[in-house]
Amino acid sequence: MQLLKSLVIGLGVLVLLGMTLLVYGFYQKANNPGWRMFSSPSATGAAGPAAPFGELDLKLPDGCVIGRVTPDGERAYIKVRPHGAKRGTPMGGPCNRIVVIDVVRGRVLGTIKPGP
Numbered sequence: 001m002q003l004l005k006s007l008v009i010g011l012g013v014l015v016l017l018g019m020t021l022l023v024y025g026f027y028q029k030a031n032n033p034g035w036r037m038f039s040s041p042s043a044t045g046a047a048g049p050a051a052p053f054g055e056l057d058l059k060l061p062d063g064c065v066i067g068r069v070t071p072d073g074e075r076a077y078i079k080v081r082p083h084g085a086k087r088g089t090p091m092g093g094p095c096n097r098i099v100v101i102d103v104v105r106g107r108v109l110g111t112i113k114p115g116p
Contacts (some may be wrong), residue, residue, distance in 0.1 A: 056106050064095035075109070076101045 021037075028035045060080055067081035082095040098112040103115075 005089060054106075056101070056108070058099055058108065061094050071103070074104045076103050 025037055028037075058078070058080075059065075063083050063085050064080050068080040070077040070079075078099040078101060080095055080097050080099060082093060097112060100109040100112065101107070101108050
Protein backbone atom coordinates (compact mmCIF):
# COMPACT_ATOMS: atom_id res chain seq x y z
CA MET A 1 0.00 0.00 0.00
CA GLN A 2 2.90 2.33 0.75
CA LEU A 3 4.28 1.75 -2.79
CA LEU A 4 0.98 2.66 -4.39
CA LYS A 5 0.72 5.80 -2.29
CA SER A 6 4.25 6.86 -3.32
CA LEU A 7 3.47 6.17 -6.98
CA VAL A 8 0.31 8.34 -6.88
CA ILE A 9 2.16 11.18 -5.14
CA GLY A 10 5.04 10.98 -7.63
CA LEU A 11 2.73 11.03 -10.63
CA GLY A 12 0.79 13.94 -9.12
CA VAL A 13 4.03 15.91 -8.77
CA LEU A 14 4.89 15.15 -12.42
CA VAL A 15 1.46 16.36 -13.55
CA LEU A 16 1.85 19.60 -11.57
CA LEU A 17 5.36 20.12 -12.97
CA GLY A 18 4.11 19.56 -16.51
CA MET A 19 1.23 21.99 -16.06
CA THR A 20 3.60 24.60 -14.61
CA LEU A 21 5.92 24.29 -17.61
CA LEU A 22 2.95 24.53 -19.98
CA VAL A 23 1.64 27.72 -18.34
CA TYR A 24 5.16 29.20 -18.32
CA GLY A 25 5.56 28.40 -22.02
CA PHE A 26 2.22 30.01 -22.90
CA TYR A 27 3.18 33.11 -20.92
CA GLN A 28 6.59 33.41 -22.59
CA LYS A 29 5.14 32.80 -26.07
CA ALA A 30 2.49 35.51 -25.49
CA ASN A 31 5.15 38.06 -24.55
CA ASN A 32 7.71 37.01 -27.18
CA PRO A 33 6.36 35.06 -30.19
CA GLY A 34 9.88 34.00 -31.22
CA TRP A 35 10.63 32.40 -27.83
CA ARG A 36 11.50 28.70 -27.68
CA MET A 37 12.09 26.57 -24.60
CA PHE A 38 14.45 24.25 -26.45
CA SER A 39 16.34 25.78 -29.36
CA SER A 40 18.10 23.92 -32.13
CA PRO A 41 21.69 24.87 -33.10
CA SER A 42 20.45 26.60 -36.28
CA ALA A 43 17.93 28.68 -34.32
CA THR A 44 20.58 30.00 -31.91
CA GLY A 45 22.49 31.71 -34.69
CA ALA A 46 25.46 29.35 -34.45
CA ALA A 47 26.11 29.92 -38.15
CA GLY A 48 26.50 33.63 -37.48
CA PRO A 49 24.90 36.54 -39.25
CA ALA A 50 24.24 36.29 -42.94
CA ALA A 51 27.03 37.83 -44.99
CA PRO A 52 26.16 39.79 -48.11
CA PHE A 53 26.71 37.69 -51.19
CA GLY A 54 26.54 40.28 -53.97
CA GLU A 55 24.99 39.06 -57.22
CA LEU A 56 23.52 35.63 -57.80
CA ASP A 57 23.40 34.49 -61.43
CA LEU A 58 20.43 32.21 -62.13
CA LYS A 59 21.72 31.39 -65.64
CA LEU A 60 18.28 31.68 -67.23
CA PRO A 61 17.99 30.78 -70.93
CA ASP A 62 17.40 33.63 -73.42
CA GLY A 63 13.79 34.81 -73.48
CA CYS A 64 13.08 33.70 -69.92
CA VAL A 65 11.96 36.02 -67.13
CA ILE A 66 11.13 35.69 -63.46
CA GLY A 67 7.37 35.22 -63.13
CA ARG A 68 6.87 35.08 -59.37
CA VAL A 69 8.97 34.85 -56.19
CA THR A 70 7.57 33.03 -53.17
CA PRO A 71 9.59 33.39 -49.93
CA ASP A 72 9.52 30.55 -47.40
CA GLY A 73 11.79 31.09 -44.40
CA GLU A 74 15.40 30.69 -45.52
CA ARG A 75 14.33 29.67 -49.03
CA ALA A 76 12.81 31.47 -51.98
CA TYR A 77 11.00 29.77 -54.85
CA ILE A 78 11.40 31.62 -58.14
CA LYS A 79 8.99 30.69 -60.93
CA VAL A 80 10.61 31.25 -64.32
CA ARG A 81 8.46 31.60 -67.45
CA PRO A 82 8.83 32.61 -71.10
CA HIS A 83 8.91 36.37 -71.68
CA GLY A 84 5.48 36.69 -73.34
CA ALA A 85 3.62 34.10 -71.22
CA LYS A 86 0.75 35.24 -69.03
CA ARG A 87 0.26 34.30 -65.43
CA GLY A 88 -1.53 30.97 -64.97
CA THR A 89 -0.41 29.42 -68.27
CA PRO A 90 0.47 25.72 -68.07
CA MET A 91 4.08 24.81 -67.38
CA GLY A 92 6.16 23.39 -70.22
CA GLY A 93 9.09 24.28 -72.48
CA PRO A 94 12.70 25.20 -71.69
CA CYS A 95 11.88 28.37 -69.71
CA ASN A 96 9.27 26.99 -67.35
CA ARG A 97 10.93 25.94 -64.12
CA ILE A 98 11.08 26.73 -60.43
CA VAL A 99 14.45 27.70 -58.98
CA VAL A 100 14.95 27.13 -55.22
CA ILE A 101 17.36 29.57 -53.57
CA ASP A 102 18.91 29.67 -50.11
CA VAL A 103 18.50 33.37 -49.31
CA VAL A 104 20.80 33.27 -46.27
CA ARG A 105 23.85 31.88 -48.07
CA GLY A 106 22.97 33.23 -51.50
CA ARG A 107 23.14 30.04 -53.53
CA VAL A 108 20.91 28.03 -55.80
CA LEU A 109 19.77 24.85 -54.06
CA GLY A 110 18.15 23.28 -57.09
CA THR A 111 15.82 23.57 -60.05
CA ILE A 112 12.45 21.93 -60.50
CA LYS A 113 11.52 21.27 -64.12
CA PRO A 114 8.11 19.95 -65.14
CA GLY A 115 8.17 16.59 -66.87
CA PRO A 116 5.83 14.90 -69.33
